[in-house]
Amino acid sequence: MPSFRAPRGTYDILPEEQPYWMFALKTAAETAALFGYGRIDTPMFEPTDLFERGVGDATDIVQKEMYTFEDHGGDSMTLRPEGTAGVCRAYIEHGLHNQPQPVRMYYASNFFRYERPQAGRFRQFAQFGVEAIGDGSPNVDVEVIELGWSFIRALGITGTQLRINSIGDAECRPAYLDALRAYYRGHIDEVCDDDRQRLERAPLRLLDCKKRQCQAIGNAAPKSTDYLCEDCEQHWASVTALLGGLKETYPDLDYYVDHRLVRGLDYYTRTVFEIEPENAAGQSTLLGGGRYDGLIEEIGGQSTPGIGYASGLDRIIAEIKAQETYEVSDAGPDAVIVHLGEAAGLRASALAAGLRAEGLSVLTAPAGRSMRAQMRYSNSLNARYALIIGDREIESGEGALRPLQSNDDQVGVSLSVEALSRAVRGD
RNA sequence: GUGGGCGUAGUGUAGUGGUUAACACGUCAGGUUGUGGCCCUGAAGAUCGAGGGUUCGAUCCCCUCCGCUCACCCCA
Structure with a gap:
């Protein structure tokens, strides 16, 4: 513990x-x-x-x-x-x-x-x-x-x-409380111990006592609206x-x-x-x-x-x-950037910053993990896209944007904030 | 403050007076060469709430305490 x-x-x-x-x-x-x-x-x-x-x-x-x-x-x-x-x-x-x-x-x-x-x-x-x-x-x-x-x-x-x-x-109220006390004094033997204690101090409280024996007494008690x-x-x-x-x-x-x-x-x-x-x-x-x-x-x-x-x-x-009046959305981030190697890590970080500044929810997968692990991570967050960046993508300037919510093929997208932002937004 | 129920890994549970306490989910890692979901394998993770007692020996039996929970009082 x-x-x-x-x-x-x-x-x-x-x-x-x-x-x-x-x-x-x-x-x-x-x-x-x-x-x-x-x-x-x-x-x-x-x-x-x-x-x-x-x-x-x-x-x-x-x-x-x-x-x-x-x-x-x-x-x-x-x-x-x-x-x-x-x-x-x-x-x-x-x-x-x-x-x-x-x-x-x-x-x-x-x-x-x-x-x-x-x-x-x-x-x-x-x-x-x-x-x-x-x-x-x-x-x-x-x-x-x-x-x-x-x-x-x-x-x-x-x-x-x-x-x-x-x-x-x-x-x-004073007149009502008097009537209430008088009524309860007449039933003092029928109510619970707690109620006897409360009689003088807080007579109103007797009314909402939940004990069964007090319920009937309470029901027949004088009503405040009559006073x-x-x-x-x-x-x-x-x-x-x-x-x-x-x-x-x-x-x-x-x-x-x-x-x-x-x-x-x-x-x-x-x-x-x-x-x-x-x-x-x-x-x-x-x-x-x-x-x-x-x-x-x-x-x-x-x-x-x-x-x-x-x-x-x-x-x-x-x-x-x-x-169940409210359903919690299970939507994840717009994209998770999967990155392999140091150069890709730097690029991923910079792109994530740029995309966030554009209002997109983007995070980078944990560094140093295998690609498979990073993909699993992206999937478990329920992200819409995985953006894959490795040495090859750095070299070609095109990242692989892979939809995770469908079986559509991944597409190559130029590694710029503008292009990625457009692609992720679906324009 | 008073009474009932319950306390085993992060979560939900199983289990037995006797060598390494089990399962599921979750986490992490793998299932060869850079691609998730399903499946498979492995690893980490529990001083079995705490202290005392009974016993050759207790997670399991007994007591005390602590905690959680439900109910009473009262209220949102």
Whole structure:
């Protein structure tokens, strides 16, 4: 066994895997652009307080999952566990409230959480997320959901389901939490130990407990949507109405109101949603998000509404592979130059440089190997042509250009960049 | 943090309480004179995850640790 391995929960993305990532990233950027979202990059680490206040002290993320360290100046820093807090910090710091609202931004990068890895979960993971900050209207909620849905579709992934809920805001949530606690106290003997612990601290969490005995209790629990205040109620009604309008474009967009959908971050208000494969189990959420109207104020800005989502690229790529929505090209270089002897080696190197400068993908076969070995090498790279140069070709000035993808005969081509470029291009 | 499964060449696997641990793919080299794909031959490549124990002797049995993996918690 090698003495060093990638740290637990991390992995290498080897060259052969990269096409999937490039496809996902390209699709993300294109979809974002379609909706007018501009890319933002924020630091990989931020002051620890930003996450403690933004994400919430009581969340699992803050309590046990952060990569926190003290830097040499004695400040506590944390590798970002999610993207929204950093983007909101940037929004405040750069006075983006002076731009036309809402400000639409997206990011695609790595995040870090110290958790036990399992299928679809890593310590370093990648997310493509979007944030629309500065407009509290339900139209933006639906815009963000549509963006998420169309991203998934643009990747070719089908068979997904949108689940959505409203968890109210600072005004109406306290009453709902009271009702929830009261309800669960009445069933305290029927729920699991974990849930008893959570009752006072994080009552919302009880709802999504997956243990069987808790499921039935959760199903009959008070619904947050029954406790919404006037404003939240109106907002929620508009969101569902607007969602219905998306069906013209996406006939399979059947949103499902899940009263037990809550989310693990404290900053969410009103709309929360998730997209996951229909027949999914375990860590399969492809995309999740919601509104966070109190977050900016919480971290020191003016009261500003916002909404966004994050999609897990590691999971999305796994789904792309599972559904085989993307075929990786096996195309090799345009040509490999097979060269025998020192003079030919010099010529090969110079010609390869010239052809690359012309935009052709050309490499030289490993020096010092037999011709047969170099031909095998060219073939194994799936090159279109082998260009053979030995003493005879140096002397005659004509190299042998041999097609490797067909049984056509090789042809003599003058050893000049112009002639070779033309021949390889097929003109 | 808790529980289950698994740890043999780069990868995927086989195997046995006892001399040189096997096969496939991959890599490299050959199959006469400068030409790939198929085929054939050969070579390199594994302290059988680590440490301890049982035994005359362990890769194989036992214990501990480490790692991978799946699940729980939670989330992307």
